[in-house]
Amino acid sequence: MRSAQVTPGGARFRWVAIPGGPRRPRIYLHGFGASSSPYFAAVAVHPAVAGSRSLQIDMLGFGISDRPTNFGYTLEGHTDTLAAALETAGVQGAEVVGHSKGGAGCRPAGPSPPPPGVRPGPRRPHRPRTRHDGLTWHRRLHRRRVPRRGMGGGPRSRRSALVVHDAAAGLEALHRSAVHLVRGTEPTIRELLLNVTIPRTCMRSEDDEPFAAETQLVDAGVAIVPIPNCGHNIMLDDADAFARETARALQGT
DSSP states (O other), rough: EEEEEOOOOOOOEEEEOOOOOOOOOOOEETTTTHHHHHHHHHTTTTTTTTTTTTEEEEEEEESSOOOOOOOOOOOHHHHHHHHHHHHHHTTTSSSEEEEEEHHTTTTTSSOOOOTTTTEEEEEEEOOOOOOOOOHHHHHHHHHHHHHHHHHHHSSSHHHHHHHHHHHTHHHHHHHHHHHHHHHHOOSSSSHHHHHSSEEEEEEEESOOOOOTHHHHHTTTTEEEEESSSOOOOOOOOOOOHHHHHHHHEEEOO
């Protein structure tokens, strides 16, 4: 485990580091309320993608990172602290594998390039469909997605998934991050995704409805990859497919 101070008050990012060869480093960013290592461990060591220096990073307020109560937990704030951690870690030109909110976290602040050291790669986007406050959206997300797939199928596993999910985050981080995730950014994440020119890939469950204006994303060069027999947590439901599609997306980057 490694760490870096990312705020003037001393709050620290922490991540699990996997040594690798001379290829581009790769960072893994967890989704809302989660932690990177439990979600990405199987993917990071999969033969299709293994060999790069990998950092399974927990954003401030989540997982093994500090959970300051005086942090704003905006998307911009998450981006700034991620950039500070990558600078401390000496990471440059990294590939990003982000799940849900983690896919949104690598560049919400303006039309400029991603933060130092970041080249957005595969991501599994979040898709809030309501205009409710963040806590309401958080509860509805679980009602919609956890019961459908869970992390093992039965009622007990579904309850366990929800408990573990929320236990991996501070209360302030959960609420404020949800509020700001629903509010979005200006320009929006979609607009930023459309306007950058580096390779971009979005995976989604084959059972999900197509993204809003999915044709617009494809026309802009964003690869949309449906994955069968999985739910929102593709890397848990089918780590092999997730790793293979990640390797395919990162070829030539």
